Amino acid sequence: MIDLLIRNGTIFDPGQKLNQTGDIAVHRGVIIAVGQNLEYKAERELNAKGFYVVPGLIDVHTHINWKGNYIGMPADLGCIPNGVTATIDAGSTGVSNYRALVQYMDTCEVKTKMMLHASASGQIMSKQFAENIDPDVWNLDLFERAFEELKGRVIGLKLRVSRNVVKEMGLYPLEKAVQLAEHLGTRVLIHPTDPPVSMEELSRYLRKDDVMCHMYHGEGHTILEKGKISEELWKSRERGVIYDVSQGKGNFSIKLAGEAIRQGFLPDTISTDLNIENWNDPWDFSLLMTMSKLMALGMSFEQVIYTTTAAAAKMFGEPGKLGILKEETPADITILQIADQKIVFRDKYDDTVEGHQILKPMATIIDGNLRYCSSDMLTER
Numbered sequence: 001m002i003d004l005l006i007r008n009g010t011i012f013d014p015g016q017k018l019n020q021t022g023d024i025a026v027h028r029g030v031i032i033a034v035g036q037n038l039e040y041k042a043e044r045e046l047n048a049k050g051f052y053v054v055p056g057l058i059d060v061h062t063h064i065n066w067k068g069n070y071i072g073m074p075a076d077l078g079c080i081p082n083g084v085t086a087t088i089d090a091g092s093t094g095v096s097n098y099r100a101l102v103q104y105m106d107t108c109e110v111k112t113k114m115m116l117h118a119s120a121s122g123q124i125m126s127k128q129f130a131e132n133i134d135p136d137v138w139n140l141d142l143f144e145r146a147f148e149e150l151k152g153r154v155i156g157l158k159l160r161v162s163r164n165v166v167k168e169m170g171l172y173p174l175e176k177a178v179q180l181a182e183h184l185g186t187r188v189l190i191h192p193t194d195p196p197v198s199m200e201e202l203s204r205y206l207r208k209d210d211v212m213c214h215m216y217h218g219e220g221h222t223i224l225e226k227g228k229i230s231e232e233l234w235k236s237r238e239r240g241v242i243y244d245v246s247q248g249k250g251n252f253s254i255k256l257a258g259e260a261i262r263q264g265f266l267p268d269t270i271s272t273d274l275n276i277e278n279w280n281d282p283w284d285f286s287l288l289m290t291m292s293k294l295m296a297l298g299m300s301f302e303q304v305i306y307t308t309t310a311a312a313a314k315m316f317g318e319p320g321k322l323g324i325l326k327e328e329t330p331a332d333i334t335i336l337q338i339a340d341q342k343i344v345f346r347d348k349y350d351d352t353v354e355g356h357q358i359l360k361p362m363a364t365i366i367d368g369n370l371r372y373c374s375s376d377m378l379t380e381r
Helices: 075-082 098-105 140-149 163-169 172-184 199-204 231-238 254-262 287-296 301-308 310-316
Strands: 002-013 018-027 030-035 042-047 052-055 057-062 084-090 111-117 154-160 188-191 333-346 352-366 369-373
Touching: 002 333, 042 369, 057 075, 057 287, 057 301, 057 310, 075 084, 075 287, 075 352, 075 369, 084 310, 084 333, 084 352, 098 111, 111 140, 140 172, 154 172, 163 172, 172 188, 199 231, 254 287, 254 352, 287 301, 287 333, 287 352, 301 310
Parallel strands: 002 042, 002 052, 057 084, 084 111, 111 154, 154 188
Antiparallel strands: 002 018, 018 030, 052 333, 333 352, 352 369
16 A cells, blocks of 8 residues: 555646646655556545646745744745745855754755855845955855755855945955855855846856846846847856746836746746745745746746746756656655636736736645645545
8 A cells, every 4th residue: 555646637747748637656755656547545545636736846045044034934834835845045044154044954844955145144134234245254164164064955155246235345246256156166146136237247257057036126227127138148048047036025026027028038947035024925925826926927837837846956956856746756746726816916116917827735745745735635526
């Protein structure tokens, strides 16, 4: 007898071009079979008729340093009821305080990795002052020790390049952060909201697998500063720079995102920037609602699933293991519903877009364990 059998769902995995009605068998934490009319007896069966069964969703930009700093939110509560099976903390801590976050991550059901901030203290959200990102005070020994200690758990170096953070230093911290990342053998993720220079100039510093987050922000210099996506930004994508949504509370412009999507400048990954200020507002800031918003702006269901599964698994550092529904891989599975429902999305600028479909979480399974189940899963269908 196996542990879990998911029956009659629409198995949808864009990374494998899989779209079929069928069953998934799970035992001892892994998927043991994907197919139709599987003949297994199971301790637990889930009837997924009328729902989509997709690889476990991965949110590549959150802040989960719960009680460790102001912006940290509780990872399991923010992720699991919203269909998310894995997440990346986007630089909440630095070389002086990362161990406390690691200790908290070890208690989480949701799978976790982290970015290490260039600032020793991590990211500080304060109207009075920002984190110190002066490269002249960075300690190379501490960075080397941290990256060695966190091998397999840290996937990059975070840096905010907003004007109120870099101040008179300009692009000096970015230049040094890229050099440091090169030395450490890792990527850089930059936060570019209200940058001191154009997005084109910022993009020139970024290498393959470096990340430009908050790609649809609307503050200061943006990706649509001249009304269209520049050739320089397209070139950065060609050399492998990753563009991530990282929606956040104030880092997303509906008008800008809609125009960029119309011009074909779609995200490589979709994420939420969930933190203590927005994590308990799932109608606007959960990963599934962010995906629903982007569908309202012109992305397809296939595109939003791919960016949060197969593409996100690459950033997480586990492609072919996570973000996939395949035999002998961890049984991280999200069951969701596409509900035909009118909704009006609104941003901080009071711009709106009307959507007609919402992605709703029905069940979240991590390593074969059912961690969330909607009552809708239990009704006869």
